[in-house]
Amino acid sequence: MKFGQIIEAINTATHLTISAHINPDGDAIGAMVAMGQICALLGKRYTILLEEPVRKFEYLLETCNWAICLEEPADTFIALDCGDVDRLVGYDTYFKAARVTINIDHHTTNTLYGSYNHVQKEASSTCEIIYQLVEVLAVPLNIALAQALYTGLVTDTGGFMHNCTAPSTHLAAAKLMALDFDASTLYRKLIHEKSLATIKLQGMAVSHLQSVHEQELYLATLSLEEFEASGATKEDLDGVVSYLKNIEGVEVIAFIYPKGENNYKLSMRANPPYDVANFCSQLGGGGHVLAAGATLTGTLDKVTEQVKDKMKELINS
Structure with a gap:
């Protein structure tokens, strides 16, 4: 030291x-x-x-x-x-x-x-x-x-x-x-304390939860329209990805949510042996081995497919 x-x-x-x-x-x-x-x-x-x-x-x-x-x-x-x-x-x-x-x-x-x-x-x-x-x-x-x-x-x-x-x-x-x-x-x-808006966003994210690989890798999304309609602020998004990670059987979770028009934030959480810091660094982001993120440009559909395709590479690696 x-x-x-x-x-x-x-x-x-x-x-x-x-x-x-x-x-x-x-x-x-x-x-x-x-x-x-x-x-x-x-x-x-x-x-x-x-x-x-x-x-x-x-x-x-x-x-x-x-x-x-x-x-x-x-x-x-x-x-x-x-x-x-x-x-x-x-x-x-x-x-x-x-x-x-x-x-x-x-x-x-x-x-x-x-x-x-x-x-x-x-x-x-x-x-x-x-x-x-x-x-x-x-x-x-x-x-x-x-x-x-x-x-x-x-x-x-x-x-x-x-x-x-x-x-x-x-x-x-x-x-x-x-x-x-x-x-x-x-x-x-x-x-433990969450805003009511955060709880609502968690529900929306769960409704869009999808398996990427054999009940182990999961992805959830939130559209700009949903976010704006919710009346939530960007601070209310804090903790949503961690909530999703607590679902039984989830080893890796990717949460994609809007930062603006055709501008999305990717937040990821994982259990060992997965390395989401390396994953996100390949997308221009970074962070910790088990908690990382990146900013992505494009439509929600395009960004989602990009992340899903890359998540499948985690299995092969």
Whole structure:
């Protein structure tokens, strides 16, 4: 575990810009807020770049400095939970122009694009890596920092269910839970609480569920017309693919849903030995071995056939 160069870069920075991948999830937002708290504890100026608040994680943003854009050029840019610079959509220009760039991540598809790279592919989450940084720096844990890190640990492990969960993950969670915040209520909010719109979308997805191979590989779709008619937001789509993955007998699930006209998101989940990170990287995406995604262009029928044909290759490989 080596953070020496990254710590030196943070200590010598005049202002730190912090961001993560587009459409940030709990691990990405948790890591950004935690890094912001670390900067504050070290007496460093920082700005978290976030395209828009995610309603589910707004509680993390109450105590940090965040903005949609920068008012000054980036001095030191820290990219978190982001496999490649192109996934810093909207903020990649700031990153490329920064004097120093730092890349901290746990995705297997990370391209090591920073001046300094700390990528632990075996880590459960980027927040677990930031927790390690907290321990190395010996900065005091506060409630805001603990909640941010706990959010990332819980969400990226699926509530400590995924096989990326290690003893170190539970030990980190235990130390965070020693602080005075309601961890059980937060856990329920992150894992179990769903909007009514999400429940409706789950039902629609199930109605379109189809087997690709011998009751093992499955695919579900949601059309733009269905999504618009539902009145749901893009945040309501969160968790649908994981819900589908919980169906008995499903080893691989691909969920295709709209991002816009002739623009679709592919989200995939799998059990070993399948590798959906490699699958999605061949479609211009990436992620984890058992949880990955990509953005595809074309009609829903065309995109669906493209994914189905490629899924059949998983069997042969």
